[in-house]
Amino acid sequence: MNVLAQGAPGGDAVSVAEAVAFWILGPIALAGALGMVFARNAVHSAMWLVLTMLSLGALYMAQGAPFLGFVQIIVYTGAVMMLFLFVLMLAGRDSSDSVVEVLRGQRVAALLFGVGLAVLLVATVGRAFADVTPAGLAAGGSNWNGNVPGIGQLLFTRYLLAFELTSALLITAALGAMVLAYAQTRAHVRRGGQRAMVEARLRGDPARIAPLPGPGVFATANSVAVPAVLPDGSIAADSLAEIIDRTEVRPAPEPAPDDAHALTGRPLAERGGRGTSVEGGSTEGSAGDGSTAGTGVHR
Amino acid sequence: MNGAEVMWAQSTWVLAQEGMTRTQELLADDPLWLILLKVVGLFGLGVLLTLFMINWERKVVARMQQRPGPNRVGPNGWLQSLADGLKLAFKEDIMPVAADRRIYFIAPVISTIPAFVAFSVIPFGGEVSIFGEPTVLQLVDLPVGVLVVLACSSIGVYGIVLGGWASGSPYPLLAALRSAAQVISYEIALGLSVVAVILYAGSLSTADIVAAQASGWFGWLLVPSFVVFVIAMVGETNRAPFDLPEAESELVGGFHTEYSSLKFALFFLAEYVNMVTVSAMATTLFLGGGQWPWPLSFLNANGWLQFVAFLAKTFLFLFVFIWLRGTLPRFRYDQFMRLGWKALVPLSLLWILVVFALRTYRVSGSGDVSVLLITLGIVLAALLTVAFLVPDRQRPDEPEIELASDYPVPPLDLAVPDPARPRRRAVAEAPERRRRRRTVAAGASSSTANRKSEE
Structure with a gap:
């Protein structure tokens, strides 16, 4: 707790308000993380993650980094998680976890890598707690006319290369996604677009231009089982659904x-x-x- | 603009180095009762403006369509939306069987709360004294105020998306998908249009941005940003002509098809409060907040009069919302996305580039600004001349249309009969026909009566 809050602009001491904020938001963030892991429904999982991100954003604000906090909310909660939700919704609302193991040995591998990652994190973060002395925001923040200009100044001078590399990476990813997405529509392009399709249809490529006739004006019922009747009283053969025609009719x-x-x-x-x-x-x-x-x- | 702006920038610089601007000092000094008063006032303002907006919208659209609009409840029908709201609260609250109960319940709440939260950073007016306590007509002035509004709008859309998903029926789900894509796309355009304003104001705080416009509103200085912002804010609030998430003709009621009673009312409230918020934001960013324009600028001394100016400008934007709804047809989805990604975003990026270039040129002090402006004007004039001199592209003659099949089509020179005459005849015929129908009905009823008596 002490270590976490040491970056506050006020100095080393943790103010009461900050402690209150931490003890409220911390458990909420943790609960969100656990909820995300244990929720059965994918959308519920995503919502728990949103809760965690929101509490993290609020924590950043409480620690004197309002810009980081709001950017966390706008970018992660607003854009990234929204895209997640978008995909999850397309996957169907009742798609819960499947317990069938598709890849052989997947669980063992996941366990191994998970434990490895945990060891790595504990080692590095623990070392950060023990050995590194936090510089605090005061060094960067107050010299530079507040939080936002300070971040801007650092980002565009000292960390310019990393910043530009990251943006190049993101642009590459976006281009890759576009290439992949457009590759699937090539079949459509080969047909020549809307105009060519209409012309082909008029020339009789599919034998029929108009949709199949429905029951129509002269019909006595609107059931698909009843054929359309032509003006002269005869039955329009096109209006008969093949599957109904083939089904054996049992007399009721x-x-x-x-x-x-x-x-x-x-x-x-x-x-x-x-x-x-x-x-x-x-x-x-x-x-x-x-x-x-x-x-x-x-x- | 130059001298005043530089002076202003220096003054804020000094203030900022001391730690707080004047607004922030005043706000930090607020006692608790004043803060609570402001919170209640903001909430009341949101609800009142919603009630007013619904009525105003119905009346204005009615006038545009040559009909009276609501005119029964209250004086001139101005209490109609209040009556509707009360009725809505007492309606049956339906929970669909296929709904995801918890998320279905929480979605309208998620969509309402951020709408009101965004209100808190908007600078409604200047320095006033409330019960002897000097303060500013603003709840809080964060150093990242503009981001608060963006964050609130990006959280508010969760309400729409989750509501559509949790309803458990296809139309709301489609609306939710549309809404997600729409908000992500238009939030980018909205954010980019704000960048130039932030660059000129030198701050993300809303109060600072208003103060920076003392020498000239950004609506005049940064016209492209203003245009992009106004278009994107209509898309961001899901209003006509961009109201695809609730397109009645395609999706029944859109994301709130399954909602009823108070939950539906909350969605409604959120939509209108969001409209007020983005209008207030446009006023803050581009129309100088509560500042009166030049001939009336002596009114700026009073904070309450600034509040009046702020409201007047906000109502201007709200009227534009209504005007758009009464005038424009709904966009098709692909047209809408094309406008966002292929027009608004590139335009914003180019404009930001131009603004950056101009700023850099000025800050580096390598040359005179007037020389630059004259050069730019000459280049622009030359471009325009060339554009006028280049002949229009020859439109290829429409080829003779050959019929591809013997499928029956109407002739190209088909003359449509004048609809005026038949209608007049129909009107003339109408009384007669009505009389005839009445006699038929009377005959039918008398015949059934006869049959009954026979039985």
Whole structure:
């Protein structure tokens, strides 16, 4: 705690407000990190990570580095994690962790490398705590008209080469991504774009220009099982879906023509005497229509 | 601009070396009750402006469409949005079965809170005295104030994205994806357009930026930045013509299709507060904050009058939002992305390069500025002359259209009949037809009555 807060502009002593901020934000950041590891849902994981990043940003601000804090929020929380979310959403919302091991020996390797990384981190960070004396922000900050100009001055003088190299790396990555993305659309380009496709279609490349006819003006039903009817009353052959045509049609049991309840499939006894009270002529037509539509295509 | 600006820059330099600017000193001196008062005031301002904006928007758009707009509730209908808000609060809160409950719940909250937080760094006016306590009409003046607004807008979009994802239905998900891509793209343009302002002001603090415009608003000095900022801020707030995340004609209601009751109200609130925030930001960055323009500049002495000027400028931008919505059709998604990446971002980058070059030329002191400006003017004039002298590209004659198949198409010289006459005839016919229909209906009802009596 002492070591972490020593960079504060106030000097070596940790102020009360800073300690409070640390003891609130620190556990939240840690909880976010654990939540990210243990959450089953990928989007929940991402949200936990966002929480960690936000608390880190707030911690930076509390330690007298407002620029770093807000850039952390804008760049990492705002842009990088948003891209993560973008990809996760495309992956589907119910894609949880799979426990099936696809790569052989993956877990053992992950364990080894994980432990190795942990040892490395503990060694370096521990050494930083023990041996290195922190210079504090006071050296760079107050001489240079506050935090922001100080960072700018360092970035564009002392660390210019590293800065430019990083930007070159990022540009290379962006170009690589573009090349990869455009490679997949080459098939589309070969077809010549929208105009060429329209012309080919008009010349009869796919035999038909217009979409297949739907049930249309003369139809008596809007089911896909009912073919479209041409103006002269004949059936439009194009409107028949092949899969329906191929499906065997089983004749449905004919419902009692005078009783709409027959369509619900409840037993006759349950219906009791109510069926007889229904008017005769009014239901007959609709029940008949329903039965023909239900049995599929009739020619 | 030169002398005053240099002087100003020197004065801030001195102040900054002492540690704090005047604004920061005043704000640091605020007692707790004043801070709380300001917080409540800002919240109230946000909510009030939202209620006002909804009504104003409906009224202005109605006038543009030649209809009266809301005119029932309250004087001239100005309480309509309040009534709507109350009604919304008492509606049933629906949680879809497929929703991810926790995230569905938290999404509107995430989208509302940053919208209000961004309010805190905006310098609404000058130095005033509230109950005898000298202060500034601003909650906090951070050295990175502009970044706070950018950060808030980038967090606020999480609400939209998560809300769309957690709803568990396809349309909101599509809207969420659009929104994510849109905000990332337009935030870049927005950030780049601010760079020139920061360069000229020499600070990221909003109060400093306003003070730097005492000698000239950045809206005049940095016209390209201003244009890019205004376009990008419309894209950033998901407003027409860039309202693709809630395109009614394509995505039902967009990201909030499944939301109802207070959660929906929160999304609504966030959208309008965001509009107010970006408008206030545009005022701060480009129109000199609360400064009155030249003939009225004697009013600048009073902080409250500056507040009035600030509000007037903000309303100017808010009106532009409404105007755009009433005038422009929605962009197609690829057009929208092309505008962002191929027009706004390169334009901003080029402009920043020019600004940097000019600044470097001036700071290095290698030459006279007027010489440079005259040279630039001559170069520009020469370019324009060349552009006018070069003949327009010959448009190739439209080739004779040959029909590719015997598929029936209408003739190219098809004369569309004048629609005026048939409509007039229809109006003349209408009463007669209506009468006829009434008799038919009467006949039908009497016939059923007859049948009933027969049974």
